[in-house]
Amino acid sequence: MAMRELVTGGAACAVPGSSSSANPFGALANALIGSSSKTQERLKEIPQSTPTASEQQFYPDAHGHLQQLPGSEFEQPFMQPGTQSSDFLRNFNSVDGNRLLDNAWDEIQISQPPPMHVPQLDRIYDLGAAPQLQPTLDGPPQRVLSSFLHSFVESSRGGMPFRPAPLPVLGLSAGDKRCIRDRTSIMARHFFADKSEDFINGQVNALLSSLDIESDVNSKGPLPARFRELEDYWNESQAIMKPGAHATEGWVTEFNQHRVDHGDPNAWAHSFERQHGANGWASEFEQEQSQLMSADHMRGVNMANLAAMEQTRMLANTLAQNDDPKFQKSRFLQFVSKMSRGELIIDDNQVKPATSSASGDWAGEYQQQYNAGPNWADEYARGELSHGPNQWANEFASEQEQHGSVDDQWVNQFSKLHVDDWAEEFGNQVGEGILGDTSADTWANAYDEYLNEQVASKQHSDASRGVYVFSDMNPYVGHPNPLKEGQDMFHKGLLSEAVLALEAEVLKNPENAEGWRLLGIAHAENDDDQQAIAAMMRAQEADPTNLEVLLALGVSHTNELEQAAALKYLYGWLRHHQKYGVLARPELSDSLYYADVARLFNEAAQMSPEDADVHIVLGVLYNLSREYDKAIESFRLALKLKPQDYSLWNKLGATQANSVQSADAILAYQQALDLKPNYVRAWANMGISYANQGMYEDSIRYYVRALTMNPKADNGWQYLRISLSCASRNDMLEACDSRNLDVLQKEFPL
Amino acid sequence: MGSSNQLKSESLLELMKEHLTTDAGKQITKKIGLVYQINIAPKKIGFDEVIFTVDLKKGEVKKGPYEGGKPDATFSFKDDDFVKVALGKMNPQVAFMRGAMKIKGSLSAATKFTPDIFPKPAKM
Numbered sequence: 028m029a030m031r032e033l034v035t036g037g038a039a040c041a042v043p044g045s046s047s048s049a050n051p052f053g054a055l056a057n058a059l060i061g062s063s064s065k066t067q068e069r070l071k072e073i074p075q076s077t078p079t080a081s082e083q084q085f086y087p088d089a090h091g092h093l094q095q096l097p098g099s100e101f102e103q104p105f106m107q108p109g110t111q112s113s114d115f116l117r118n119f120n121s122v123d124g125n126r127l128l129d130n131a132w133d134e135i136q137i138s139q140p141p142p143m144h145v146p147q148l149d150r151i152y153d154l155g156a157a158p159q160l161q162p163t164l165d166g167p168p169q170r171v172l173s174s175f176l177h178s179f180v181e182s183s184r185g186g187m188p189f190r191p192a193p194l195p196v197l198g199l200s201a202g203d204k205r206c207i208r209d210r211t212s213i214m215a216r217h218f219f220a221d222k223s224e225d226f227i228n229g230q231v232n233a234l235l236s237s238l239d240i241e242s243d244v245n246s247k248g249p250l251p252a253r254f255r256e257l258e259d260y261w262n263e264s265q266a267i268m269k270p271g272a273h274a275t276e277g278w279v280t281e282f283n284q285h286r287v288d289h290g291d292p293n294a295w296a297h298s299f300e301r302q303h304g305a306n307g308w309a310s311e312f313e314q315e316q317s318q319l320m321s322a323d324h325m326r327g328v329n330m331a332n333l334a335a336m337e338q339t340r341m342l343a344n345t346l347a348q349n350d351d352p353k354f355q356k357s358r359f360l361q362f363v364s365k366m367s368r369g370e371l372i373i374d375d376n377q378v379k380p381a382t383s384s385a386s387g388d389w390a391g392e393y394q395q396q397y398n399a400g401p402n403w404a405d406e407y408a409r410g411e412l413s414h415g416p417n418q419w420a421n422e423f424a425s426e427q428e429q430h431g432s433v434d435d436q437w438v439n440q441f442s443k444l445h446v447d448d449w450a451e452e453f454g455n456q457v458g459e460g461i462l463g464d465t466s467a468d469t470w471a472n473a474y475d476e477y478l479n480e481q482v483a484s485k486q487h488s489d490a491s492r493g494v495y496v497f498s499d500m501n502p503y504v505g506h507p508n509p510l511k512e513g514q515d516m517f518h519k520g521l522l523s524e525a526v527l528a529l530e531a532e533v534l535k536n537p538e539n540a541e542g543w544r545l546l547g548i549a550h551a552e553n554d555d556d557q558q559a560i561a562a563m564m565r566a567q568e569a570d571p572t573n574l575e576v577l578l579a580l581g582v583s584h585t586n587e588l589e590q591a592a593a594l595k596y597l598y599g600w601l602r603h604h605q606k607y608g609v610l611a612r613p614e615l616s617d618s619l620y621y622a623d624v625a626r627l628f629n630e631a632a633q634m635s636p637e638d639a640d641v642h643i644v645l646g647v648l649y650n651l652s653r654e655y656d657k658a659i660e661s662f663r664l665a666l667k668l669k670p671q672d673y674s675l676w677n678k679l680g681a682t683q684a685n686s687v688q689s690a691d692a693i694l695a696y697q698q699a700l701d702l703k704p705n706y707v708r709a710w711a712n713m714g715i716s717y718a719n720q721g722m723y724e725d726s727i728r729y730y731v732r733a734l735t736m737n738p739k740a741d742n743g744w745q746y747l748r749i750s751l752s753c754a755s756r757n758d759m760l761e762a763c764d765s766r767n768l769d770v771l772q773k774e775f776p777l
Numbered sequence: 778m779g780s781s782n783q784l785k786s787e788s789l790l791e792l793m794k795e796h797l798t799t800d801a802g803k804q805i806t807k808k809i810g811l812v813y814q815i816n817i818a819p820k821k822i823g824f825d826e827v828i829f830t831v832d833l834k835k836g837e838v839k840k841g842p843y844e845g846g847k848p849d850a851t852f853s854f855k856d857d858d859f860v861k862v863a864l865g866k867m868n869p870q871v872a873f874m875r876g877a878m879k880i881k882g883s884l885s886a887a888t889k890f891t892p893d894i895f896p897k898p899a900k901m
Contacts, residue, residue: 586900588785684899687795721801745865
């Protein structure tokens, strides 16, 4: 089957037994269609040749520096056919063949995105802009190869699929092939920084198969001595990475099927297989990563952990640059360091210590095995390691400055690839989304978001966990008698002020139950049940049998729809009551059933029908069971005994509202507000009642009124927002989101 | 109410049920005209789910799966997350993005599932 057909996802290339979407080329083609309009090219800058053979590559010092431009050989009558091959290869072996690669690299680095219009280039581009971006392939091997590689790079720049043309026999040596393969793999990942791994592999494989590079005998050639440890590690990791290997096999098998089924003589899949066995460590690593990605159904979790580790490692580096000693010792940094070392993993949004036997966590194992001493991420984090090999980026930058020219830089840097660099390099690539997987490239962002959210929601979640959240700036701290002040404020109806004064009181006297209780009441009246619950829990700690506290806790939990907790506290009220305590049976407190508790309270009500409090608790209980008529009856009974209790009027109103008697509810709320004009909860409830009746404009006015009295009531803001959009007042949403009360009050006066 | 481990969502849906009998509730039925099935899990989506049908064609809320065919959209929530969405504490889109809300069925039906169709509980 023609490569083109494969690429375009022609019908013929559907893999038997799999849907056409499983065809990687289908995905590839889609990616290409999406990005084919990309860039104009600078042919001049495009590498003529991929690097060639040998260990020399890894020893930058050994490189000779040819001054001539690689392109200039073409101006001269080049070689006699007989000598072509060897000369060509010699030339090829000299690293300056890579010089243009360097240029290309720099281009990409410096001017990304590179839509530069140089007339000459445009012309060339136009020539190549025909459906096939292929220059004519004839002439001496070097020219052929050079053009061929040009077209590869060009296709990469344009984000076009690389469609290799048939090539004459070039007579490349095994070393050349190996080198071309390895370098192409690395380069491709830089060229296609924005492409998926499948696409990259496709491109590279297309190139390699055209060059007939697939000899695995040679590709298994000895590693340079310097990389001995890498090889050792590689062998280890191969042993560890069984699942990954399986995945690879799956891949290869699939493509072998292709080959068999369609008799594709080019055997590019074969070459892929060979390539995978390459000694190019970096490329193998990347390949392996891509395999893992594509096999994430098998190893998704580990991959995520791996990516997380790499990412954290980068984070640790960045953070380590902060010299604040406090920060350096912070738990956060330790956390990040631990993450980066794989001692902690994130599983299902929970941080867990890594199990040392996690078979897939090979990067972590690598860290442990390779680094006998303190590992590098850790060292980085402590800022102890400021020298050479680890600082790839720095070195790169400084060398660029020193040399001024673009001489061999990235080649050198790549050749020097140090043990420590790969992690960073890989981390960078993950960061750039080279691996193409959304989970990888959004990881950093997601993590940032997660942290922000954590910080932002800290208050809220603390409160919901029952932890009281104190105000930041409290003028009453240091006040001689904040409790007295708070009580005065509370009785004057200045709830928010009372909250501050009472906070100062409980900061001063954390065991003051009355301070906490009144604080809780103030919060409840201020329409903030979470803080009310938090404060009341502290009050209960200080005074476990306080009936008012127990009732308040029962009410607040009912409001928060937390039935079990509400029931517990209401039963607690009965149990600790002087008179009704005898009714309580100790065995009940373990497993409370609503019916039992309700029966006990009915007994209590019969004992003393003149006690308003029993009726109040009963009313709350009936709210829990949604027996609203009974609840209304209880509250009415209680109101006969306590007509001045504004909170009781509110309870009646709320019950009526919840049993969809909104008109009655509003009357009850009005009673409450007549008794206590600053009763924020009643104002908010008014708003709710109007909203539930579909009278959104009215509800807005009441919400705004409530919020002017307590802008900290998040609920109120959320409800206001809903009413605004229901009332088609989207013009005011911004004021709502920015909590701009001045604007809202002016717009919605009551 | 037998057990004390009742879902918070159930309280809200009961309120919804009452609400749909009011004039304002009938407006909602008229406006939406779709059937939603809501699967509420106490702790983890997909586990121990309690199924509710919010029929905004007829204006009914029922416990149990929809019996009149296929609901226009089915949502899965954790108990807490449903409450957050219904009370406007969490935007449905955000909930969906975070995986706190799973949607099955028509997306256009799902986009009509907004906090304003739910009545808000009054507080004592």
